[in-house]
Structures are given as C-alpha cells and as structure tokens.
Amino acid sequence: MGYELILLAAGQGKRMFSTKNKILLELMGKPVIIHCMETFLADVYCQNIVLVAQEEELEVMQQIVQKYLPEQRNVEIVSGGKERQDSVFKGLNHIKDEAHYVLVHDGARPFVTPAILSSVYQALEKNQAVIAGVPVKDTIKRVSGMKVEETVPRDALWQIQTPQAFIGRELKQAHELARKQSFLGTDDASLIEKFGHRQVKVVMADYENIKLTTPEDLLIGEAILRKRMEQVERKEV
Ligand SMILES: Nc1ccn([C@@H]2O[C@H](COP(=O)(O)OP(=O)(O)OP(=O)(O)O)[C@@H](O)[C@H]2O)c(=O)n1
C-alpha cells in the first residue's frame, strides 16, 4: 500500500540559538532536512513527501531540494503554521489520498534509519496507529519549584520520537476535533489517544534518532554521522 510523508520543517529552532532555522544547518556538508529526505526517498514504501516549511522559507527550501535532489518529482513544499500541530494540519490538506497511511516526521530528526521505517511500517499493517520510541533510561522525578514531589516508576515510561504513522483520514479527523476544542498536543499520537478510536502501538526505535533541539545536539549528531560513515567505509574495504 505504501505511505505519504508529512515532513515538518516549519519551526523556529529557538532553542538552537542559531541565526537560521536548524533544519537548514549543515551536518557533514548537507542540510539537516536533506539527511531526512534521503532516508525516506530510499524507502520503497514512501510514495510522496509533503515538506512543510515556513512561509518565508518556501523559496530557499525549493532551492535546497533542487540542489541536492534534482531528480525528485514527488516532493511538494507547502507552508506551515504557528505551532507544530498547525503545520501537521496544513500538511494533511495536501495528502493525495486520505485512505493512505500517513507518516509524520520531524525534519529535526535527521538520524532516522531504514530499520526504524521498516519497524513502523510492518507494525502499521497490524495496528494502523504506530509510533517510534525508546524506553526511558534515566530516573524520572516530578519536580515543582525545584522540590522533588515524587520518583516516577520508569518501567512503563518511553521517550517518544517520530515517525508516527496513522491512516490519513483518522489523523485528519483527530486534528479537526483538536482544533475545535483548542487542544494542543506535543505529538500526533496524543490527538489519536484523545480523539481517535484506536490503540496506539509503540515500536522500538533507536536512541540515535534524536531531535536536534539544543546546540549540544549538533555535536552528538556529527558523532552519529561520523560513526555511520566509518561503518560504511569499513564495509567497502
Ligand atoms: N510551527 C512549527 C513548529 C515546529 N515544526 C517542526 O516540528 C519539528 C519538531 O519541533 P521542534 O524541535 O520544537 O522545532 P522548533 O519549533 O523549530 O524548535 P523550537 O521549539 O526550539 O523553536 C521540527 O522539525 C520543526 O521544524 C513545524 O513544522 N512547525
């Protein structure tokens, strides 16, 4: 069946303290967003990409895609909204067929792997609402005004990532209800949890699938890419 991808690049990157959108920063000679796109475009199940960009960056995004992926015809660049959730909603309006599976992915997670895409897609055939995540490793405490209120048992806690995958129509309906009720979630699954009629399933992803959020993430990201390049070089020898 395959899926359509909503790839989010319309954020401000405020926590990165960079002069430009973090999605446009280069890692190992390529913009962050291109690292993401290459992984999805290499996936046989990815039918097309709706790339959601800031209104003021539509042109620069177009130029970057043309420069790095000149042969690509199945990428549509559309403008996003104020919040992440608004950008997903706007992206959903450009999906070709709402009966299709839709994957939503943060452009700020350029280290997504073919293995993660495969795990999500395989689980999707059975569950139709699937998100990537990893078990929490640190001790988690609830803190108020720097005072510890409690230690939260972590055995059931997962850090949730993207991609997150749903049936297009169901995700759109959940977004419409969320808008009506002014509900703002930090991910798409939270809208399905609240307004959908489906159990969301988590699949084990990868601790390397980090979101580039603060400046030190760029250092970690460079290290991840260097390690992967060295692995490829070792295989080629
Ligand atoms: N209005 C928005 C806000 C966020 N995003 C995207 O959602 C993803 C996750 O968001 P986050 O890391 O919070 O990105 P920013 O909003 O750019 O970062 P910040 O909150 O630090 O400004 C990113 O790929 C970002 O581009 C988006 O498309 N539209």
Ligand SMILES: C[C@](O)(CO)[C@H](O)COP(=O)(O)O
């Ligand atoms: C969707 C997400 O990446 C899952 O971890 C995350 O919730 C995005 O959050 P942000 O507030 O936009 O950084």
